[in-house]
Amino acid sequence: MELNELACRSGEWMRGSGPESDIVISSRIRLARNLAEFPFIRRCTPEDRQSIEKMVHGRLQAIPGFKTLYYLRVDELAHVDRQFLTERQLISREHAEAEGARSVAIDNDERLSVMINEEDHLRIQVMKSGLDLHSAWQQINEVDDQIESKLSYAFHERLGYLTACPTNVGTGMRVSVMLHLPALVITNQIEKVFRSLQKINLAVRGLYGEGSQAMGDFYQISNQITLGKSEEELIDQVSGVVPMIIEYERKARDFLITQNREDLHDKISRAYGILCTAQTISSEETMHLLSSVRMGVNLGLIDDLAISDINKLFVETQPAHLQKLRGNELDTAGRNIERALYLRRYLQDRGKEHRDERN
Numbered sequence: 500m501e502l503n504e505l506a507c508r509s510g511e512w513m514r515g516s517g518p519e520s521d522i523v524i525s526s527r528i529r530l531a532r533n534l535a536e537f538p539f540i541r542r543c544t545p546e547d548r549q550s551i552e553k554m555v556h557g558r559l560q561a562i563p564g565f566k567t568l569y570y571l572r573v574d575e576l577a578h579v580d581r582q583f584l585t586e587r588q589l590i591s592r593e594h595a596e597a598e599g600a601r602s603v604a605i606d607n608d609e610r611l612s613v614m615i616n617e618e619d620h621l622r623i624q625v626m627k628s629g630l631d632l633h634s635a636w637q638q639i640n641e642v643d644d645q646i647e648s649k650l651s652y653a654f655h656e657r658l659g660y661l662t663a664c665p666t667n668v669g670t671g672m673r674v675s676v677m678l679h680l681p682a683l684v685i686t687n688q689i690e691k692v693f694r695s696l697q698k699i700n701l702a703v704r705g706l707y708g709e710g711s712q713a714m715g716d717f718y719q720i721s722n723q724i725t726l727g728k729s730e731e732e733l734i735d736q737v738s739g740v741v742p743m744i745i746e747y748e749r750k751a752r753d754f755l756i757t758q759n760r761e762d763l764h765d766k767i768s769r770a771y772g773i774l775c776t777a778q779t780i781s782s783e784e785t786m787h788l789l790s791s792v793r794m795g796v797n798l799g800l801i802d803d804l805a806i807s808d809i810n811k812l813f814v815e816t817q818p819a820h821l822q823k824l825r826g827n828e829l830d831t832a833g834r835n836i837e838r839a840l841y842l843r844r845y846l847q848d849r850g851k852e853h854r855d856e857r858n
């Protein structure tokens with residue numbers, strides 16, 4: 500697949516069409532799996548890695564339905580292409596930066612991706628728009644069964660699936676939701692919410708997962724425990740807590756709008772104004788301003804844009820996306836100019852379309 504093809508369209512999870520997608524950007528389930536006949540990645544020789552890569556690729560191809568997956572050798576891609584896949588959440592930052600033979604298989608809608616030779620031999624992930632963990636589980640469970648019918652997984656009768664890091668042993672599953680929580684940040688309640696989540700063994704991470712900073716008020720909430728609970732219990736734990744966080748965020752938004760409507764409207768309109776007119780802008784500032792505009796769209800304070808537009812802009816204004824869309828490499832200053840140009844054009848076009856629709 501030409502990566503440029505991917506750059507020109509939105510993955511399913513970016514469309515903002517799933518349940519509760521005003522606050523829940525996406526739901527993700529990933530399974531860590533290893534092959535019984537090879538050592539864990541950290542103990543593999545370069546030859547082992549090559550053999551695993553070749554074997555898994557071959558077996559995946561033998562699964563009906565997997566033939567249509569795009570298959571990319573990550574270690575053979577240019578830096579910008581690896582960064583591009585990270586920005587689309589199709590591979591982890593570790594997979595983009597690691598050494599040795601490694602690859603990824605991706606389906607057409609970007610719902611399913613399988614990383615080969617990441618921290619574990621296989622990392623299978625399914626992503627859905629909005630809060631949709633149960634259907635993500637249904638899909639990943641089927642995919643996992645299909646793969647298991649072609650490969651022999653490292654499995655221990657008492658412990659469950661064996662993984663490179665002990666924190667993943669058992670189900671090998673991480674269940675997560677990416678939430679947009681700007682009002683809890685503005686009202687200084689976010690730390691309190693995080694402390695309560697940590698008490699019930701849920702992890703809070705930034706936009707790009709483990710060790711990453713929260714950007715644009717996006718937070719990822721996931722299970723910390725993988726052992727001693729069934730997959731359904733882990734999903735229920737995360738699914739059970741998310742509606743409460745959604746309610747807190749909605750209450751904080753209501754509070755802001757009733758107590759301070761003018762200030763909030765002003766903050767959001769200024770953010771929109773800067774995005775529509777800036778001549779040079781960093782990705783950090785863009786994320787920050789888009790976060791305000793996203794809340795403005797949800798609160799009906801901005802009606803020129805839809806949530807899908809904002810989700811698309813969040814991804815397409817990232818460094819590698821800009822360079823792919825533009826077709827050449829750019830340094831930081833060049834990217835900041837290109838980003839501002841891209842935003843001005845996009846927002847002016849969408850504004851015009853909306854005005855035409857209304858007339």
Ligand SMILES: Nc1ncnc2c1ncn2[C@@H]1O[C@H](COP(=O)(O)OP(=O)(O)OP(=O)(O)O)[C@@H](O)[C@H]1O
Pocket residue numbers: 524525526527529585588590591592618626673675676677704705706707708709719
């Ligand atoms: N709900 C989600 N929606 C979109 N992207 C997600 C979601 N959850 C995680 N991701 C992305 O997946 C990548 C990997 O995430 P993360 O490092 O948290 O977990 P992981 O792959 O399960 O690995 P590990 O727990 O072993 O570190 C990151 O880029 C992260 O942003």
